[in-house]
Amino acid sequence: MDIDVKKSAPVGVFDSGVGGLTVAREIMRHLPNENIVYFGDTARVPYGSKSKDNIIRYSRQIIHFLKTKGVKAIVIACNTASALALDVVREESDIPIIGVVEPGARAALETTKTRKIGVIGTEGTIRSAMYEKIIQGIDPEATVIGKACPLFVPLVEEGFAKHRVTQEIIDYYLASFLETDIDSLILGCTHYPLLRSRIREYVGEKITLVNPAYETAMDLKQLLKARGIENMDTRQEHAAYSFYVSDAADKFKQFANSILPYDIETTKQINIEEY
């Protein structure tokens, strides 16, 4: 491939739905020249309660789709898919693939002083214990306490982020953390930054919330630089962003416009089962 073509090639970003837009947003902010092709698997969302086998199969189909768009690298902007499928799909791929779990784990280790770290995420992410494996691979003496919070995703998706019941459900899931001496809590699901201020209020100042999205954008930057495939073209006013989903493009667009710093114009729907 021509090296210039490769540099201007887009980065593929995918998630089970809209949550990964919180990662895309960080890439847009910190790598403003990079073109992005985003895919949200809204036909099969959520991933958090589904099995490893299916998450691997879904990830393979999506990577196949993104490759048809000529992407030069892929970011799995979904904690569940990063935890359950990254190892397998990275092995199979001829382009670099990164997830959100490794960057999140490193960010938590840089934050903690007590070396006691909490992780909240979907059932699949917590059951995989992937944050624990990576954190303890770097610092074997660190302690990791995980807690699955399966209702957080539907609460965000149904617009309950600011509703009173959400505070009660936060209390239900996070009360046990208050009795520990964790000083760092990883928001291990891309929907959770949308509950950030509520969670912050609940856990207080002693615990720092870690959002893997920023760290992931930094990892991507370093990766593109190391391989000499950064997009240096600053002529365009802003980079090109395309959005694809497997279901209900209009609903996605509406949600996306509440998360992203600018309004997206078109979202295309594809049949991901064909890939």
Add this chain to the structure above:
Amino acid sequence: MDIDVKKSAPVGVFDSGVGGLTVAREIMRHLPNENIVYFGDTARVPYGSKSKDNIIRYSRQIIHFLKTKGVKAIVIACNTASALALDVVREESDIPIIGVVEPGARAALETTKTRKIGVIGTEGTIRSAMYEKIIQGIDPEATVIGKACPLFVPLVEEGFAKHRVTQEIIDYYLASFLETDIDSLILGCTHYPLLRSRIREYVGEKITLVNPAYETAMDLKQLLKARGIENMDTRQEHAAYSFYVSDAADKFKQFANSILPYDIETTKQINIEEY
């Protein structure tokens, strides 16, 4: 097909996940000779927030799968798929297919005195206004008030049916019904019977809760009789029931055993995208 073979052929029952087991349970109770093949689309659950196009596509794949099991009739035990896909798939099929919306609508009309009926369901079911269309097709002067309750399914699936927050969410969704003079409320989603006692407590004695599951079993009975394909074989101790899912068979089995009157032994996982 040999007429005897046809009579002993199973009935296919499908849903997006476990909710349809509340319909299967009524069939087991009231048509005890009928063999059943149940399919739960746990890889793509929930259906309630997804588009008509995809729900039709999913329903076609499942009907295709059930036909490979030699079913003599199919029950769509999912309100969303009944509301969005039944008309289309019934037209295409050479075996009879019934849904849960028509039986539920008729049951509500038999119950109401004020001719004012409430319906709760998923976003897809309520947006389709299918209950309203069917009810007003029978009684043009009946009034139907629909309300989507998208958090009820995750609350049930995550085991919050008895938790305090569920009461608050019931209040959030159903408060507006208390100011109307509906006297009949259709539980228009197969998960909702699992919240029945909480909803009953909230709406009080003036409003009768209508669960389409029983009526659906009665419709199936009538249909099989009319076509002369009832299973008359009473020699077996109980009929044969098989369970298939598209994801995480173990999790399904656990939930199923809390709903069904007997413990199911095996659940098989298949790749529904291949059908």
